[in-house]
Amino acid sequence: MKEGKDLNLTDLVKTIQLINQPNLEGIVVTHVTTDSREVVPGTLFVAIKGYTVDGHEYAAQAVERGAVAVVSERSLDLSVPNLIVRDSSRSIGLLASAFYAYPSEQMRLFGITGTNGKTTTTTILRDVLDVLGHSTGLIGTVEVRINDKIVPSKNTTPQSSELQQLLAQMRDEGVTDVMMEVSSHGLELGRVIGTDFDIVGFTNLTHDHLDFHGTFENYARAKGLLFAQLGQMASRGKVAVLNADDAQTPLYETMTGAKVITYGIDAQADLMATDIEQTLSQTSFTLNYQGAKLPVTVQFIGRFNVYNLLLATGCLLAAGYSLERIAKALEMIHPAKGRMQRLDVPGYNVYADYAHTPDGIEQCLKSLVGVPKEKIIFLIGTGGNRDVTKRPAMGEMASTYAGTVIITTDDPRFEAYESITKGIAAGMTHDNFVEIGDREEAVRYAARLAKPDNIIVLAGKGHEKYQIIGNEKLPLDEEAIVRATILNTEEA
Template identity: 40%
Template sequence: MDTMLASELISKLKFKEVENFTDFEVALVTQDTREVVADSIFIAIAGHTVDGHAFVDQALQSGAKLIIAQKPIKVGVPVVYVENTYKAMAILSSAFYNYPSQKLQVIGVTGTNGKTTVTHMIDAIFRDQGQKTGLIGTMYRRIGDEVLKTNNTTPDIITLQRTLAKMATVNVSEVAMEVSSVALIQGRVWGVDFDVAVFTNFSQDHLDYHKTMANYAHAKSLLFAQLGNSYGGKEKVAVFNLDDPMSKKFMQDTPAQVLTYGIDSPAMIRAENIDIHSQGTDFDLVVFKQRYHLHVKTVGLFNVYNLLAAFGAAYVSGIATEDIISALTKFPGVKGRLQLLSHKQVSVIVDYAHTPDGLLNALETINDFAKGKVYCVVGCGGDRDHDKRPKMAQIAVANSDLAVFTSDNPRTEDPQAIIDDMLKGVEAGTAKVIVDRSQAIRWALEQAQPGDVVLIAGKGHEDYQIIGKQKYHFDDVEEVTNYFKQA
């Protein structure tokens, strides 16, 4: 990366007050005192729980040479005062890393469910074309074949710009990125030049943060409203699930050209004659009246929607229809997303379903092809949306032969209290309660007979359990695999 003078960088901030300025070559821009090195610019963010202005001295001790602040501070180094340090961080980090998203094809995917699967499908299509790709999402960040851990579905602004810059440096050509509603409302993707924005679906989630469904919808709409509000540069396209009523609102919010997909609606790209079975799914793909037959390895109607969304993103990016189909028919699925594990004719599906809609989709999918009984092991997270607990319980009981209620990241809440909230949604005696998740999984597996299906819902790819404020290693797939080894 080319070096940059502090004067050049702060010139990007149009409205500021500068105190005691002396110029220097900037080594790093950060809001995290743990990252500060000599010749850093430290940005003091006034967050919800932590105020960076209180850590300025710590940043100075580690070598910070300039502070960006929005509250008065007394220090012996230059200070740049701005109205909003969070927005300044977006502007400075984009400039410091030389606007990396403009050098990449960036595809953003938002929606309540399906983001992870759709981004992995898009990634698989481009990789099948021999392209070097990047992936940013819930499970990890990946640059080519290098996998980096992630804390949030969509990283903070600086981590995101740094990741995109590294991708541009190593000649990544295309990036598929999950864009969460919380990240959109917090401005974590300010400065990212998206080329394609994809909408999967909309249902209840994150109400602990957004408070109302209207606020949640507004957050999602921002990806489309902010997409390509100028003509004559790179072409911008929004890809919408026409079967979801929210699409019509989002279409009005975006200046970009629109491609639609669906099953029940007269969309531009459609799936017809869908046959879901234990070996995968068969369907006809109709692309502007051209018909193709597909057999894919994923199961479930929602995975057909995911395939259509990924197809749309690749199609508007200029990949030939036959090449997209070839890649999708080889796609093996994603860890913890309707992941099938089998042993002695017992099928176990590990899925990330942690919303009422996601759980219903998973159970409806399984019921479509299950020959025997369906068991559902499910819990609800602590310190999160309380409203969905009885709803999740109702769905589990109504759509399985036996629901087992257990823990799923109880955090600082009492696990039994969370389960009690779930039990309020169902009649007494209709669900089995086993608080310990490992024991709950083992019990369900012990009951299952050949032809039965056990759904273990909620954690999917996660390899931890949060109890109190501690993370402990726990992996649903490992639990099942270890049980099968002993069985």
């Protein structure tokens, strides 16, 4: 099968199960997409029914733009062949993978799933492999990176045809190792069908995304699909790296046919961290694996980052690297952007973090070892039109560990500011908090409280330089706001 251009449709559709059998002789496909706006002459258009847009309604438009055939879940009145399938959102992954000549099979692919820690772990893996001299690709929340080239990311897990196109581009540019964040949404919607992972890892599972999954059990099952899809082919040497300290790991062990490596701090595991010592600038611990003990000191703070470093180490051990080489590389790398990232505000202690779940907030604040609670000023926000059940627990965690709490939003979308902040305030355990729905003003308020001997944490947005209000994506550079506000305060 040829790759990515001039592909005979009769060969391409052998990868999926058709309900009907239209005549496809002589049809050549030059592009595959689910977005009618991307259709060019020669395109195979796949109509997907989404939550807000139904691609079936754009099939005629796709034909007008040059689509040579349309895949859909129901019969459509079109002037080109209409291929009917049971589930078009799953078919697109197989079609796109075949169209681009199965790019994931030609590189080593690491997949990381879990509630918190995906970005940090994939970044650690990428940075270590860079140190070890590999050509790397990264697909995640913060960015898509092909070696040193950065491409903005639309979703944590890209839509299937976009994902396969990215993987093909990485392969064609000489990438040998790809690190990918795999979200529960992406797994549930079938976005990674057609993607062949070699090593997959699990960070943890805590309260999040119940607006989408409905129940915690459904959320857990969705994450488990990554391990179930890892495959049964013993000759491929596939590995699942699982957190022995998380209650979901026994479930995932039963869901995968791959070899399992466990890691942990408290429970007995194949790979463990002991003798953990933390400061506000670094963490030291001992790596324990198969009788070997190696002390490491890293530029990451917080117990949660020890877990992320352990998971990355487990994935690299599964890939065949020695513990010694991994440990040396870990000491050379830096934390991911927006993950307890110290902002460039000379003379002040200001951090940005992506924490937007109860567990993420708890782990973030616990990383501030030795800092009195009354010295911690914590700005907390959450998104509008999303899971409301986690909001009181977020407030409870913030007030448990921070003496002053500023309650705001992150991406309010179409929900009123007050609705969001009241939900978080309902869980507060002390009265030293303020509600400021406008996040930009809330950041300024936090900055005005900054002193050389206290710590400000801006949580919820992390690396992001924007805010979604309504359906608009508006610029919001919190680091610049903090610097300007502190400078103005000093001058006053």
